[in-house]
Amino acid sequence: MEIQTVLTAPGIGDLREMEGFFRVTPLDRVFALAKDFGVVETEHIPIMEAVFRILAEPIVAATDLPGFARSTMDGYALSAASTFGASESNPALLEITGEIRMGKIPEKRINPGEAMRIATGAMMPEGADAVIMVEYTEEIDPDSLEIYRSVAPGTNVIAKDEDFKQDTLALKPGTRLRPQEIGLLAALGHTGVHVFKKPRVGIISTGDELCEIKETPVAGRIRDINTYTLSAMARAAGAQTVSYGIIPDEFEPLLDACKQCLSESDMIIISGGSSVGTRDLTLSVIESLPDAEILVHGIPVSPGKPTILARAGGKQLWGLPGHVTSAMVVFNRIVKFFLESLSGMDPSFTREFSIPARLSRNIASAKGRIDFIRVRLYPGEDGVLTAEPVPGKSGLIRTMVAADGLIEIGMNTEGLEKGEEVAVIPI
């Protein structure tokens, strides 16, 4: 089935009617579908390799952390009561009974009127409940310490369970492991950890106009960009990707590629031409897959309206528009959320922060759809971060290269005004 067949065979009148059936699915209903696809399997990997992976098991503190009271300062361990009333004019005099070796158990206990030298990080001796900093003391001889300030119990000490108490839930499954969570795993003695596997994303580009990037395209052809942008975005979102190459706009080859991809991937992304013909081809191929169901055909988003989401064999298939910018915007705003869900990420970690900026000029927008406008950011004359819309058609890669982010214009908004504060989503 080729594009011109569509333009002639159903007839332009039929096409007009088909547009009527092209009903968009509200985005909240689209996002609600993510939970229907489950999550990938898990694997056990060294924690050093686990940064930004998604935790697949609860982590419970097996012991108190740090497990013993530690000094947080260089100074003298003592009983706080021995310092009460001490001042510059009326110093307390304590006996220095020794020093605590770093990493060792203190050799003796502290009694009232006694102090031991202690360094930052060393273990507190029994009987001591505070550390006084070197700065507030003076050794008048090797055995005698003058103290010029009183300290409260607990001063400059980390209690034995101050980081984590034994049996506390330290990390929940679904946590995205930042460097600090890797550190916590290390602190609790985990050399390896169960994480969700990286989802396998299969990427198919369709289009008789496409050629491999290593080729010099003849007139009428362009290189296949989407395989590269979508693979890069999927990898940046934590997936592993396999490219299934460029498939011509024909039923059988596309069906075969989809079947192979289904058997090998957790998610399939087909980026098609942006013509009605190629969209219909993608749809009829998806409908021919075993156990297939079209869930979404059309979203109220520009660019990106002709997006398709389907399920086949329990896996998700996306049909993204062929225009490079449209495909990237839909990936960023929608597919990424599904990928994170598939990755086992708890929704509380999927949050995304936007950057406030001041809009440099008016932007018009149609009601009834969400517009995503590419903007570049720069500091304005008064230092306020300014968002300047990047002009250009959605088939141009340079508009995405020039852009620092996207701004969203809501369904019920007819446009934004120059000087308005906008929230910029980094891309």
Add this chain to the structure above:
Amino acid sequence: MEIQTVLTAPGIGDLREMEGFFRVTPLDRVFALAKDFGVVETEHIPIMEAVFRILAEPIVAATDLPGFARSTMDGYALSAASTFGASESNPALLEITGEIRMGKIPEKRINPGEAMRIATGAMMPEGADAVIMVEYTEEIDPDSLEIYRSVAPGTNVIAKDEDFKQDTLALKPGTRLRPQEIGLLAALGHTGVHVFKKPRVGIISTGDELCEIKETPVAGRIRDINTYTLSAMARAAGAQTVSYGIIPDEFEPLLDACKQCLSESDMIIISGGSSVGTRDLTLSVIESLPDAEILVHGIPVSPGKPTILARAGGKQLWGLPGHVTSAMVVFNRIVKFFLESLSGMDPSFTREFSIPARLSRNIASAKGRIDFIRVRLYPGEDGVLTAEPVPGKSGLIRTMVAADGLIEIGMNTEGLEKGEEVAVIPI
């Protein structure tokens, strides 16, 4: 040399004097040192592997992109002049002379009064300068097209050089390659690209109190967290890391580890105990390295004041505080910038965006230093994003696990007030 030697041998009085020499380096002077360390070497890698790597060569468009005029819509290619004056009540009548096959050179040219069927993405025929959308037309018979609207020249057409003109500089060296830049490389026919190598960061943990994470620490000892947090942060910032393990607080072993690390790494990070003794040990080891120079010893930052930056053999060595939070804050706010510089990243790509939030309570701060406060973010009752300071000592990993970001309190600020808008740096 062990910690208690320092506490006794130089004497407390000497220590007080040494504190006087512990002069902090203003941060602008610290950051200015980054350019003195040069950049790493380059390598040629497939573009599919190059996402978020740093470009090491200029990319110039070898040809116009897309190289031919293309339709951006399903419709009819024509000369715009043939539509002038057309309306619903007074349609223009054109002859349909054929259709353009996707990916092919059009078989004929368009003359005034003629139109050819064209799909989104197909090549424009000679003589055509616009595309009219299907919606504004009707085929009254297979050879005749009625047109209900006039279009301007250029409508629904991407010009042959609209994405990039031949010989234009498309990407500059130092660019961080996002998915869209990978797409641009694909569009321009680059299957591989020269990027800067990932800097090799050698990580050394020092401290007699540390044990390997696989061990169950005896009383007085804790597991080595910093190797893991700092490796994870360095990897997240684009480096490859090698751990040199836990080195005891002794001169010779630390010197040997530093020498080996210097010969194998582009940057060395030593995270030491936080006591004066271990800091002095790190300093004297660094000073003993061939061709060594201490550039910074102390920064006006809390946590993180005792940070050391040195150069030896042209390479940079960092001495970071041992407290896990202090080391992470200094890495995030300072070391990362040096790592990006070493990675060849143009400073315009090192920008970092912060998230505005409303402070949940007053925070006190001392003048004369920059305080970084850990905060967690949550939507307040009125939906406004709120930043809640995370209480806890800088030796506690849980404070970093609980935190979503840092807020900075400047040198000349004595504190921040509840309800103030603050800029949160994600961590």
